[in-house]
Amino acid sequence: METDLLIIGGGPAGLHAALTADRAGARVVVADESFSLGGQLRQQTQWLSNLPGQYGYGKKRGTWVNEQLINQVGASNVQVLKKHTMIGSYLNGNIGVSDGDKTFEIQSRKNIIAPGAQEEAKVFPGWTLPGVMTAGAAQILINREKVLPGKRAVMVGSNDFSLEVARQLNSCGITVEAIVEEKNQIICSDGELVKTLENVPVYTNSTIEIVTGAGEVEHVVIQTPDGLKEVNVDLVCIANGFSPILEPFEIMNCHFVYQKELGGWLAAYNIHLQTTNPSCYIAGNAAGITDFGSILLTGEIAALSALEAMGFISSAEGTEQKSRCWRELANLESEKVLQARTEMLADYHQKHELDLPDYFMKIKGGKMYG
Amino acid sequence: MDKSTIVCRCEEINVDEIETAMKNGAETFDDIKRLTRCGMGPCQSKTCLNPVREIIAEYTGKPLADIRISRMRMPLKLVRMSALTNGSEGGNVASVFGESVEDGETNDE
Known part of the structure; x- marks a missing residue:
């Protein structure tokens, strides 16, 4: 050719x-x-x-x-x-x-x-379990494939893209249980977008300690400055840039x-x-x-x-x-x-x-x- | 982090295996790859490249800017042998692609 x-x-x-x-x-x-x-x-x-x-x-x-x-x-x-x-x-x-x-x-x-x-991966114990995916993968599932990737989610990262996907997951009926950010504040520069998620707990200075479950995501432990927080979810979205x-x-x-x-x-x-x-x-x-x-x-x-x-x-x-x-x-x-x-x-x-x-x-x- | 945490999911290489390779003298991603098969699976280090670079940076104390990327080779994506040879002259893979960069040569700016 x-x-x-x-x-x-x-x-x-x-x-x-x-x-x-x-x-x-x-x-x-x-x-x-x-x-x-x-x-x-x-x-x-x-x-x-x-x-x-x-x-x-x-x-x-x-x-x-x-x-x-x-x-x-x-x-x-x-x-x-x-x-x-x-x-x-x-x-x-x-x-x-x-x-x-x-x-x-x-x-x-x-x-x-x-x-x-x-999209960049993020390595933590349990990141290879089914139910852990990038924010972009979750977005493809809901907007392109019309498939819900889970019912309850944790979003890892708080940049513009992660909060946009968190908002979209929310509007599809998925409960975002937590946003986990390793820096000391939310990264997202879009104030309006942050406001749409004001009911979601945000953990800054925090990381994922471990994700566990029998063959799929069931339980997430978050390391926060106030100690360990535990949530039961079936979806972990990684937005690491x-x-x-x-x-x-x-x-x-x-x-x-x-x-x-x-x-x-x-x-x-x-x-x-x-x-x-x-x-x-x-x-x-x-x-x-x-x-x-x-x-x-x-x-x-x-x-x-x-x-x-x-x-x-x-x-x-x-x-x-x-x-x-x-x-x-x-x-x-x-x-x-x-x-x-x-x-x-x-x-x-x-x-x-x-x-x-x-x-x-x-x-x-x-x-x-x- | 737990040293048994998987970093390269294709070849199931964990943090401990990567650090052991560095204790044995590995300095670059490609050194670690040759010692452990890290990054040699179906994704060809597309997922683990930067997580491994971060582990190297942490272990050596060097800035990330100084940690090189892996050597990338053809074919760029998974492809069947038959797709490589179908319709090509010579009928063998070597005649389809010659490596365009000599081994060991880097593409640093």
């Missing part, structure tokens, strides 16, 4: 990148391992704020954004390969995908690798950097979202854990860079469009993440002796307006 642009991962970043490249006239192939496009956006039923301007003002449900992306891809010339997994690369640099029956190479001029992030997926980048010989605020180790990239492998661009949560608006914009920047490199758009147009995307991203991304991202970019450009475009100084180090 042959194409101009191959995109690995049909989540929000990959689909947004595909649409950007399709509009400029490039031939685009999107390969995704799932039977359905959308990635983790598929089960984000909550309202998302801070979306790029083209999604209109005000909050939109994640599932609505997902439908928009899928409908637009369906109406475009983008070729979609569902149930196709990237399993490696060939010596000539082409990416190899498998549909479970056969393996073949896709010859592309440029690649955008947008595999997303994975996300980390960028790395494997496809290593196979493509991309170099890695460590940046704690972006989720730990990740493939290094420049302001064009290009990795150390010049034919591979990066987008989405793989390029640093962030919000859905920034995920979409990194997809757009990666696509614009690939289009510029292939000659589908002029260098002047590429610079203008990317400048617009970065300005928008700088306005909606959290300050902490943006700062980590711009620090990483500055280091990369210095190390590789690459010039930074003029607009970089405008996005660096914090929010800019106008």
Whole structure:
């Protein structure tokens, strides 16, 4: 198979990148391992704020954004390969995908690798018992599979995502018996969300001592500053944050950097979202854990860079469009993440002796307006 | 934490086995992997990578930024041998994929 642009991962970043490249006239192939496009956006039923301007003002449900992306891809010339997994690369640099029956190479001029992030496990005695799962897994069960993962739950972690899932579990009739946070306060920055859970006991400075049960979760012991608390539940959700997926980048010989605020180790990239492998661009949560608006914009920047490199758009147009995307991203991304991202970019450009475009100084180090 | 707590669920490797590997000289995730099979199961260390890195950091007193990730190899996901060979020239797995990074080489920036 042959194409101009191959995109690995049909989540929000990959689909947004595909649409950007399709509009400029490039031939685009999107390969995704799932039977359905959308990635983790598929089960984000909550309202998302801070979306790029083209999604209109005000909050939109994640599932609505997902439908928009899928409908637009369906109406475009983008070729979609569902149930196709990237399993490696060939010596000539082409990416190899498998549909479970056969393996073949896709010859592309440029690649955008947008595999997303994975949820981090948390190790405590009993974490391998059935009934212990990540918050994201519980969210897939209720929103995608319409299956209740339990009746009474403990949520481990109090970041934005864990409290959102706790709220969703609650609204499905699952009683959240406790939120356990090892830090000294709730991490979630969304006051309204915290308020929806005000009846749930929160244990800060606390950890899971042990989870027990006969073949499944029955009993949880929480180590708190006031001693041990015990609860009888059948579900323990772990929300220990996300980390960028790395494997496809290593196979493509991309170099890695460590940046704690972006989720730990990740493939290094420049302001064009290009990795150390010049034919591979990066987008989405793989390029640093962030919000859905920034995920979409990194997809757009990666696509614009690939289009510029292939000659589908002029260098002047590429610079203008990317400048617009970065300005928008700088306005909606959290300050902490943006700062980590711009620090990483500055280091990369210095190390590789690459010039930074003029607009970089405008996005660096914090929010800019106008 | 109880030293018998499982860390790598695919290969059922517990905290004690990881610490024992480090007492025997293991310094990296890959050292621990070679001594214990930690991270060599179906998930290929996708789940235990960071929990093991945290144990290494705690044991050695090094910051997490200094604890490297595991070496990742093809195939990236579980795949049947027949899917690797179907439709490919040469008809054997070695001809389908050549390792693209030499052994021992790291991808550090």
